[in-house]
Amino acid sequence: MSNSVHQSTPSPNRKGKQKRIDLIEPQNESSPKRQRVLSSATRIFILADKLTTEEHDALRSLVVDLGGMNANMTFANVILTSMRAPRRIERYLNADVINRHVPVLHTSWLHDSARERLLLAYEPYKIMGGASPELEKQREELGLDVVGSSEHEQTEEKKAIPPPSPPHSDSQTLQEETNDDDSQTEDEDDATFQRALTPFQSTQQEDCEGDPDWKNVDYACMRPSPLKSKQNQALVDELEVLRLQRILAGKQEMNATAYGRAISAIKAYPHSLQPNPSNAKNLKGVGPKIAKLIVQYYEEGRIAEVDAIRKDSAFQTMSRFMQLYGVGPKRAREYYSGGARSMDDVIKMGGSLGVHLHIDECLRILPDLQRTIPRLEVEEISKTIFDELNIIAPGSTYVICGGYRRGKPESNDVDIVISLPRPLQRGEEPDRGIWNVKEQIAVMDKLLKTLKRKAFITHVVNVSTPASVYEMTYSRLELAEVVVMPSRSETIPVPRYRRVDIILGPWETHGAAVLGWTGSRQFERDIRLLAKHKGFTFHSTGLVHQGERAPLSTPQEEDIFEILGLEYMPPRLRNCDA
């Protein structure tokens, strides 16, 4: 029983003489044995002055040998000279080159690069140019993004959130305790940034260098990632296709993970990779293979493998199957290899989805669920739920998380995180300790019952109670995955079925719940990874120190960032996924 999807694919990708592309085994043998040092997008102009003709010719052929291109001054993105005095060099440059801040390097850069078989950083060789007039603009926009992100959670979150903790704040004690092998102090973190920054050799007219905001770090949770990349979003969308395909193909989950990380690295890179795409491999998470694809994309305007995947009917069909709740890559493959080609086929084959929803009901509401939800409707749905809850458990607060909180104009679902009020039992009961689990369950129960009775909740997809690793008695949430049908209103002229996640938890770990439910996916994975490396376990029920059982008190998101020694990242800059 071969489960390899693409074997059943009737080779749709043999198009004329085009390079044959095997979806299962992408060609990796084709890489040249002699690695090119320069990208073909490196266009070099060598100032003739002061050089003998022989020297000049030698340099020009060296450029070609290394895989670069010789260009005239107008099209060059690097200029080489044997002179040292900027004032003198300027006389040989035209105004345009100066305006564009094309980097001017000493010729030894080329020789050294040839010797090292490696594209060396411009910086040590740079005589002039290389500054970026675009940088200022981008930084401003970034700043705007941060400042302008007035979260809607303020509407209901009564207690004003204190500003993000400054880098060096008082509660460092925890960190020092965990100062084992890989927990870093903040200073070490900074050092890491510096080290990470220098080897980035790109430069290329405007690039990283001199950009204090961009850090080539390896945790997505450490770098601001906007909703969409301003410069490379089209590339990101291409790579996302490859990621999906690796998931669907099976046996390549780790490749999919790698594409996810590469995508997040590109999302956070605030410059275009176009001028010098081969430099992409300097981004943490982008290795030789993906770098090659990026070069191909910017040189040819497309990635051949992506084109092939997009056309592949097996890929299309299985992608559609996966839209059904309860159908992941495995079942999609099973359906497909079982002969299913349409949703109707899937219904006929039946089988359990391991979900309370029946498959045909699932299919019936699917057209609605595929539609995105405008922000105003997200808010209205949330309010409906919260109003009801506030009757059951007065004094609660809520935050709309998920994509909404990250600033997406349209959401796929509604994630609402509710914090139950502090118990407050007449002088008794300190800050820590047991929260009333039974009450939590009861509250969720009542809430669901009421909303079902009012026909607001139409389907309960699943109810679960995520808890801390070791003991259920410590910190748990109630999670209800439901489908609602809001009533018609001004903001909802055409009501549709909408997926809603209701998360209900104690006040003490509210910050963890909010952080855990805000995403994005890659952001979550990396903050969990970081936590692990620092001796913690993090998930939406709380931040737990290794060896402990009870989670730390983290009523606010900021508490977690601070404990992890992580700079606060505003929700709108956590869009680390495609």
Add this chain to the structure above:
DNA sequence: GGGCAATCAG
């Protein structure tokens, strides 16, 4: 060559 997030119910 090991690790890649961490948890849930069916």
Add this chain to the structure above:
DNA sequence: CGTAT
């Protein structure tokens, strides 16, 4: 184990 978040 496969799936969902």
Add this chain to the structure above:
DNA sequence: GCCC
């Protein structure tokens, strides 16, 4: 696929 990528990183340490």
